[in-house]
Amino acid sequence: MKRLLLFSLLAFLVSCKTSKNETTKNEKVSQPNIILIMADDMGFSDLGFMGSGINTPNIDRLANNGMVFNNFYNAGRCCPTRATLLTGLYAHNADLGWMTASDFGRPGYRGAISKNSVTIAQVLKSAGYANYITGKWHVTYDNNMTANADNSNWPLQRGFDDYYGILAGGGGYYDPNTLTKGNEIIAPSDDFYLTEAINTSTIDILDKHYATKKDQPYFFYVAHYAPHRPLHALKEDIKKYKGKFSKGWDHFRKQRYDVMKKSSLADAWALSDRPKDIPAWDSLSDEEKAKWEVYMEVYAAQIDRMDQGIGQIVNYLEEKGELDNTIIMFLSDNGGNAEPQGKDIPFDKMTDIGGKTFNQSYRKNWANMSNTPFRLYKSSNHEGGISTPLIVHWPEKIKQAGITNQQGHVLDLMPTFMELAGANYPKNHEGNYIKPYQGKSFVSALEGTSTERGAMFFEHQADRAIIDGQWKLVALKANKPPYKGKWKLYNLSKDRAEEHNLIDEYPEIAEKLKKQWNNWATDNNVLPLDGRGWNKRVKSDINSPQKI
Helix, strand or coil: CCCEECCCHHHHHHHCCCCCCCCCCCCCEECCEEEEEEECCCCCCCCHHHCCCCCCHHHHHHHHCCEEEEEEECCCCHHHHHHHHHHCCCHHHHCECCCCCCCCCCCCECCCCCCCCCCHHHHHHCCCCEEEEEEECCCCCHHHCCCCCCCCCCHHHHCCCEEEEECCCCCCCCCCCCEEECCEECCCCCCCCHHHHHHHHHHHHHHHHHHHCCCCCEEEEEECCCCCCCCCCCHHHHHHHCCCCCCHHHHHHHHHHHHHHHCCCCCCCCCCCCCCCCCCHHHCCHHHHHHHHHHHHHHHHHHHHHHHHHHHHHHHHHHHCCCCCEEEEEEECCCCCCCCCCCCCCHHHCCCCCCCCCCCCCHHHHHHHHCCCCCCCCCCCCHHHHEEEEEEECCCCCCCCEEEEEEEEHHHHHHHHHHHHCCCCCCEECCEECCCCCCCCCHHHHCCCCCCCCCEEEEECCEEEEEECCEEEEECCCCCCCCCCCCEEEECCCCCCCCCCCCCCCHHHHHHHHHHHHHHHHHCCCCCCCCCCHHHHHHCCCCCCCCC
């Protein structure tokens, strides 16, 4: 059902005085429901319609009947992406430039989103939206994720009307220690499995909304933990994939690439070379192959269960007659994760596969396949770390389903939702000055018109990058202060695999991009670069007795 919002003359006069970063509409606005679904650590090519071998019929349906952005970017890791997405600010500008594990005591690195930012929920609330969230929050300082702690950065204090999920970034699927309902931390049940709990609670909250607020539009942020490590999955889901990946990562990288080329998803891209530190599948013994197959089978099962929940949402909306007027977006917070977890054990020593004690990850061997056709992984600013397919499904408005080359960034979700909802962005909120949002709406792309996005900037743990049109300048961190690694230049229109460094051929372009990046870094609390490892960063917490 369409809902109409008619701004009063007073609202119009106020909007005329807003900054250029505020919407100024004085018109009837059809307010769609908005559901934003985010996977955690899912690689670029892990969906079924990309030839992944993973069963995702419900996400595939959204893609096949909607729009797929194949040049969309995240911030490369859990916290920075979530902070950027929620606030419309670059993560450092929102004070969450690293992780929630440490407050460095300086702007950009306070371990939580700033009071000088507002969330999408806080902005949409001003346009009459109800706001809900299930799943992983991970934008609150770790020391404030306990009962009786400062909860001012918990979801209900940040504009959401209902919440069920985990505050922390980790903790596994069976017994997370920050499981929260509303403002209360609760204990999981004996048969608890996080992905299914997110699926069930999402439908429960939708049920409650349609029973009590059916004429009010809503924003629903479904922030899945799947397929984040450790490899925990239900046995019934794992069983589906037994033997499905026996052909190995080399076969499936090629299969995924061929499918994406045929569908024009990877239009002018080459397939990056398999890294030298990953062996050819055919060089492995049968015992080694059996071990690696198990890792991928459980990983696939994690995504499968998430997809099942997305199917429940779609079916529910269909039954309510609300699917056409509901925007459903799906993306991942970063690329596949190469980080090892647990001792890499042989197949004949594996026990409790997918269960509570199965402390494993699928490691770089499979993560490289997940990120086909790109290089590197989560936490990197190379394409394998920051690229995500954004799927947008909206039957009422998207008349030309297919692939768009429109560039975009999670930074752009805030202004896009504002435009769709007819919401105004505040200069002040609850007595705090609010920084102007930094993204750009991509509503025109949904209407079939691509536009120049402009430069997008990246930094994480001293990895640096800027993308401006077809050009990308990127540098891995150096091992010693000031951590400035060597820049490399790539033409993404021909080389998304980042195989051909052009910095010597186009030094003037590189210099221009360097200046842009340095200006951005200065303006957004990025500097000085910090390339220290996890332990040193955690010990630098100003609230910890273990300072360095």
